[in-house]
Ligand SMILES: [Zn+2]
């Protein structure tokens with residue numbers, strides 16, 4: 547099999563001819579149909595996360611060993627299943643849950659594999675989908691997507707799941723409450739697409755790009771704020787009769803956006819930090835106490851949540867976010883486009 551591998555942080559990906567694995571036990575080998583290019587692929591490729599104040603967290607220190615095949619948003623067709631795999635057969639098309647753990651800890655045993663302390667996430671710690679084939683350690687990580695297109699569905703494994711799990715953490719929200727969604731990139735658009743299935747609340751979408759805000763308005767009936775042109779806190783206050791917002795989900799999560807998010811929260815409000823763009827939040831501790839605020843992070847989501855999300859997408863026939871498809875050979879160029887913020891919706895690669 548041919549894989550496009552990360553062999554050195556920050557350097558062009560390299561083609562490697564690898565032996566096609568034969569699945570053992572309940573392992574499954576899939577032929578890759580489509581693989582989303584995620585913003586976190588860019589961080590893995592660069593080799594670090596920005597922590598704010600010029601500090602960095604290095605990927606190599608988190609247990610990522612090179613060479614490694616990136617790509618964690620994968621749909622594939624079953625090519626071969628191990629002798630103990632009972633739920634899939636050759637030719638089945640499946641979405642892969644990539645946030646795999648050790649399989650034997652309190653998190654893995656309670657459907658929170660994404661929190662495992664010995665993570666084996668596909669495309670992050672073990673080989674992922676920038677390849678023509680991908681090996682999955684167990685059939686239970688495969689999600690049935692019958693009736694859905696691979697290129698439109700692959701990004702639910704990360705972008706969609708992260709948005710959905712983040713939204714679920716702030717529910718329930720009533721009709722007379724406000725939710726602010728910061729960032730209308732891949733994740734933000736996924737949240738916008740599914741939010742109406744979770745709450746009738748007033749939703750305000752914030753971004754610095756009018757094109758992305760326009761895309762948000764095409765998906766649903768949302769108010770929008772361009773934070774490059776307006777003071778976002780003032781604008782939210784104006785739109786909520788000075789009450790502020792019950793919840794903010796911050797898909798950007800820089801020093802600037804998180805501080806705005808904190809300032810616009812009303813009593814009992816919650817902000818969920820998701821973006822990995824880097825930064826630091828500074829706030830007055832008594833304000834958090836007096837307003838009874840919750841500030842929390844959210845990282846990907848569970849296998850059950852991914853199955854729930856796919857059921858919603860299928861049953862409610864959700865409008866898909868815009869997807870641009872490229873040959874896998876273009877992965878390096880696409881990572882640069884992602885870096886420049888030039889992708890509306892999601893870029894997806896397909897092996898030729
Ligand atoms: Zn575990």
Ligand SMILES: [Zn+2]
Pocket residue numbers: 584585586587618704705
């Ligand atoms: Zn991702």
